[in-house]
Amino acid sequence: MTVSRRHLLALPAALAWPAAEAAAPAVPAASPVRGGTLVIGVGREPTLLTSALTTAGPTQTVSGKVFDGLLSYDVDLSPRPQLATRWETSADGLAISFQLRPGVKWHDGQHFTSADVAFSVMEAWKKYNARGRATFSNVERVDTPDPLVAVLRLSKPAPYxxxxxxxxxxxxxxxxxxxxxxxxxNPHNNAPIGTGPFRFVRWERGRQLVLERNLDYWDAGKPYLDRIVFRQLPDPAAAAAALETGAVHLSSELPLSDLAGIAAKPNLAVHRRTASAGSGITGFEFNLERPLFQDVRVRRAIAHAVDRDFLLKNVWYGYGTIAQAPIPKPLAEFHTDDVPTYPFDLKRAEALLDEAGYKRKPNGIRFSFTNDPNATGVMLSQTAQVLRSNLARIGVRMEVRQQDFGEFVNRVYTRRDFDTTIYSASAGPDPAIGTQRFYWSKNIQPGVAFSNGAAYRSAEADRLLEAAQVETDPAKRRALYVRFQQVAETDLPKIPLISSETVVVAQKKLRDFITTAEGSSGNFSTAWLEA
Structure with missing residues (x-):
């Protein structure tokens, strides 16, 4: 059924919306048990608890259980209803209409309406979210002709x-x-009021964060758990021990080197590739505001000092694939291997540095710089140490600085007090959502975490990214992203390293906790604990 703008505005409450419901999930093998407290071990403390304003993983893990989105997604990225029950894109791609779920309340008892959707799109996602700034850049306004109808009006199509x-x-x-x-x-960033299956109770910084069941959740009978406790366990060894003893039920921040031993424990299970909503990619990023890195020969020389095969085998323990392009292989619809590559070649690296005028000094050192690996697991620090060793062989001294997650975000994205960094981030579920934010010059936004931290400016990259945003023909859209990847790997503001998997370890008694593409950041409304 096609709904005209006239009919949409006139009859918002009586629309016969086109079917958009996802297929019902498979019946679980056992009946859920109600009650119990799920304890999740976390190594990194969030900087805030509202992921409308940040793409940081620690925030998403918590807030995904407190808030709902308009949609959820099956593991194959097919949309499921959540706060929206029906949706339709107009024939010209310039309007996306949502019928909202009736009877939904915020945790403070206020009714959820289309005004909340309009405010979130225009005042939060478009302004303060590193991914949202690109995703919703074509949204000019959100019409709210009825409390249960929201219509995104676009200047150009946005198929993603x-x-x-x-x-x-x-x-x-x-x-x-x-x-x-x-x-x-806003104080509610750290004491959030959502519509999700769990309510925020308290945050004891450095120790634990507590959520409890939302008794008025719109999905009747859910959630099954009484509460969720996020317990701060910054020591990976302590986290592994807590899992083995049953003190915690779930963790996603364990050393990959420990997973083989953990998998052998009779009470534990290792879950791989648990989040298909976005394919993770680890990269080494340059601060292009530093004069040293404004010479592409220096950036290419450093790229030639990266031994990705060694990293994948010895740091990532095979949990991933080698990355040579900004869009990783798991996003096969858009990925290409046809990009400039920089194989591990220390002689070529030295020749490039000589050519750039950075010859060895009498002490053998060409120049020095710092690297700030994100505090998101030992793999990033180990990657930095491996690269530091390789760079020393070509006369480059790299000092590795360690800091907690909050200081990393502040240093890189607010103070911009860094030379290079290593971090992992999602590149999906679509390049316009996950990849563009790191390369689009309009996303150079100090204070916005995981935006264009390199301060990369390329008119050609911008043109390709913006054209791909609005292209509705799949073949043409792929061609634009192929060309973008070739430009990005020629300019090399960021060196792709590893396309990593999302791996979580859980007690076998924890059931049905990963049922959507959001993985362990999902809302856990279906999760339950066997007695």
């Missing part, structure tokens, strides 16, 4: 938006608590 509406990716926040405030300083 329907992949970007999960509670992890684009979190609807309550207008009545945010309107008129400084969104980044």
């Amino acid at each position: 938006i329907l992949r970007a509406l999960s509670s992890v990716e684009s979190q609807v926040i309550p207008r009545h608590l945010y309107a008129g405030s400084d969104l980044l300083a």
